[in-house]
Amino acid sequence: YAKKKHRAGYSEFGKEFEQELQQRLHMAAELRHCVERNELHLMYQAQICLKTKRILGAEALVRWTHKGQIIPPNDFISTAESSGYIVPMGYWILEEACRQQVEWKTELSYEITIAVNVSIRQLKDPQFLKRTDQILEKTGINPSSLEIEVTESMMMEDNNTLHSVLNDIRKRGIQVALDDFGTGYSSLSYLQQLPIDHLKIDQSFISKITKSSQDSAITALMISIGELLNLKVIAEGVETYEQQEELIKLGCSEAQGYFYSKPISKTEFIKLLTTMNQ
Ligand code: C2E
Ligand code: MG
Ligand code: MG
Ligand code: MG
Secondary structure, X not given: OHHHHHHHHHHHHHHHHHHHHHHHHHHHHHHOOOOOOXXXXXXXXXXXXXXXXXXXXXXXXXXXXXXXXXXXXXXXXXXXXXXXXXXXXXXXXXXXHHHHHHHHHHHHOOOOEEEEEOOHHHHOOXXXXXXXXXXXXXXXXXXXXXXXXXXXXXXXXXOHHHHHHHHHHHHOOOEEEEEEEOOOOOOHHHHHHOOOOEEEEOHHHHOOOOOOHHXXXXXXXXXXXXXXXXXXXXXXXXXXXXXXXXXXXXXXXXXXXXXXXXXXXXXXXXXXXXXXXX
């Protein structure tokens, strides 16, 4: 009886697995057309200076409209990565983000940085530097107004090509931020070698900062590491006034999160810019 039950359970599992595989294959096929069908758009989330409370930058976050539904990146980026489609998709995202930064600068005289997330697959594309240069030239963005975000977990793989691509990126004046900092296991000596300018403290720490003295202490430590390595530090996922005040107390200089603004459309972002940075 035990054996039979086990087998039934196993085949149930097999069915679910097969269904999920089918869904993923279907999504991968649909994703391949998202750029040409104009199904991608960017949302922008403000990055705030905690001293002046002005907007210093915006992070571009991609959305996919598929069959009338807006799909968040966590539901499709991994499929785009495994199919390789993240590469052309990533160039569309980079160009759109740069074009937007230049538009805010030339039409509204607001010069803020634009941060763009990239995945490892994109950085490993042999064309990455060439295509990036083409985008810089085409859009006319000042390279120092562009920031590339890489995650700490992605940098855990001690990869020479990855480091050299990021070094070449920085030689152009483009900044590099380490996203989701604190969730990987980078040692201090490893961090010191990384070609980065900015640490983004992961929101999992910030969400507990006012409730747990341990999380507050860990955050304080991450801020000190940033100071030690001469890196700017930004706190991600700030949702409350209390969290902001705690971060100011700990000496954090920048913040991003729902407390200031959710990711919003470009039109809404202009309204936010004109109110906060007047
Ligand atoms: P991320 O780069 O760490 O982005 C932060 C995520 O946290 C965003 O989710 C943002 O909307 C959300 N967030 C911001 N503030 C708050 C807050 O105060 N509270 C809470 N609970 N959440 C907050 P989103 O837009 O769904 O993006 C998820 C992830 O997808 C990003 O994490 C990033 O890793 C990836 N991603 C987004 N856009 C792109 C892209 O253009 N290319 C690539 N390769 N990955 C992207
Ligand atoms: Mg990010
Ligand atoms: Mg993050
Ligand atoms: Mg994340």
